[in-house]
Amino acid sequence: MTAVDRRTEIKAKHRQSIVDAASTIMRQRLTSEFSVDELAVAADVSRRTIFNHFASIDDVVIEACGNELAEVVEHLASISPASTGTKVPIFDDLAETFRQADLITPMVYLTKVLGSDDPQLTPRQAQMSGRAFTEINERLGRELHSRHPEADPLEVGLLVSTMTNGLLVIYLHWMSECGAVDSPESRNLWSQLVERLITSLRTGFGSH
Amino acid sequence: MTAVDRRTEIKAKHRQSIVDAASTIMRQRLTSEFSVDELAVAADVSRRTIFNHFASIDDVVIEACGNELAEVVEHLASISPASTGTKVPIFDDLAETFRQADLITPMVYLTKVLGSDDPQLTPRQAQMSGRAFTEINERLGRELHSRHPEADPLEVGLLVSTMTNGLLVIYLHWMSECGAVDSPESRNLWSQLVERLITSLRTGFGSH
DNA sequence: TACACTAAATGCAACGTTGCATTCGGTGCA
DNA sequence: TGCACCGAATGCAACGTTGCATTTAGTGTA
Numbered sequence A, B: 001m002t003a004v005d006r007r008t009e010i011k012a013k014h015r016q017s018i019v020d021a022a023s024t025i026m027r028q029r030l031t032s033e034f035s036v037d038e039l040a041v042a043a044d045v046s047r048r049t050i051f052n053h054f055a056s057i058d059d060v061v062i063e064a065c066g067n068e069l070a071e072v073v074e075h076l077a078s079i080s081p082a083s084t085g086t087k088v089p090i091f092d093d094l095a096e097t098f099r100q101a102d103l104i105t106p107m108v109y110l111t112k113v114l115g116s117d118d119p120q121l122t123p124r125q126a127q128m129s130g131r132a133f134t135e136i137n138e139r140l141g142r143e144l145h146s147r148h149p150e151a152d153p154l155e156v157g158l159l160v161s162t163m164t165n166g167l168l169v170i171y172l173h174w175m176s177e178c179g180a181v182d183s184p185e186s187r188n189l190w191s192q193l194v195e196r197l198i199t200s201l202r203t204g205f206g207s208h
Numbered sequence C: 001t002a003c004a005c006t007a008a009a010t011g012c013a014a015c016g017t018t019g020c021a022t023t024c025g026g027t028g029c030a
Numbered sequence D: 001t002g003c004a005c006c007g008a009a010t011g012c013a014a015c016g017t018t019g020c021a022t023t024t025a026g027t028g029t030a
Helices: A006-029 A036-043 A047-053 A057-078 A090-100 A104-114 A123-147 A153-178 A184-203 B006-029 B036-043 B047-053 B057-078 B090-100 B104-114 B123-147 B153-178 B184-203
Strands: none
Touching: A006 A036, A006 A047, A006 A057, A036 A047, A036 A057, A057 A090, A057 A104, A057 A123, A090 A123, A090 A153, A090 A184, A104 A123, A104 A184, A123 A153, A153 A184, A153 B153, A153 B184, A184 B153, B006 B036, B006 B047, B006 B057, B036 B047, B036 B057, B057 B090, B057 B104, B057 B123, B090 B123, B090 B153, B090 B184, B104 B123, B104 B184, B123 B153, B153 B184
């Protein structure tokens, strides 16, 4: 049956064209503020259809942003592949990913797109940043679970969630310190913060 | 000057009457779903005024919920008071608070108020739960910072945030396990989850 | 092809939320 | 008291979001 429900296919196409239209607008104008009507026209669907696929415009933006961060998750798969059979502790696995992944590039782009001129974060910005990280959280959770199927799901969930949460904390700190500019200094600061986070979470908070 | 800007006073009164009206409706009907008009009438202010004080109806609900959890924060102040001069590590301070505080009672109430019949969480529920915990997060952060002024703010922020995030994780787990019912078994499970969380965060994720 | 069935898209009305212009009422001063 | 000033409240129009009824178009059957 090659004729696998063409309706499903059309539905996916519509959804995709909505996300694509959002991505295009965001790249063109370096902002995530556009009207529903504008998006509907650009995606060539009705206004209402957008809300059939997404709970809100922000959700569309989040998914578009998520694609920018997708490579971070893919990066995970490429490091210390499970195929080597080497037993890498799950924590080190994750820690190494965050060390090696280039988070700066997508973070700077996202800060521009989600941000305003004001260095102070608006509530919307704060929330959107949080959700962008949650997005990574879920993707990483799935990926890690498939790579370490023997681990306790709750434990993995807590680990990933704790890590991602920590990342958000240092991201906000990094933002306020250097204004999300991509420079040698800011990259250096970021590395330090990542190390600090990893150390804190590795050794726990109980030991100092 | 006892005549300290009466306008400020009036403004605070309006804000309070909005929150109070929300609390009243929530207690009466055990739900957080009411219309803006309904709230405006109950608080005896204009519809628009509500949005002058709060970014959304959900924000009003969150603040009303926050008051339910306020005692948890107050509880913190009552345990191992700084006045004793005993040097309690900041982590133990926080851990002990979560051990001793009765989180079950407010959690069960909030689950009822925020929840639907469906045991599965709606996106709104999930978000509201998250925000209710964030609310505690901020209150605790302020409290802890004032009690341990010598500690690095970033470190304290990371600690509180990590803790609260972990609490949210086990809360969601607890919900799905026992349906947020207050019973000896559920309290027992909750204690176990709290211990598990504290242990994980105390010793870190790097050691097993 | 004709037709019934159904998922998805659409139109529309109601409610949530926001930006802006206007009104209301407290404060300070002549 | 009379008046200018200003912050908060209000009214209103526009846009975001949702629930529901209707239309459109793919699928299976005769």
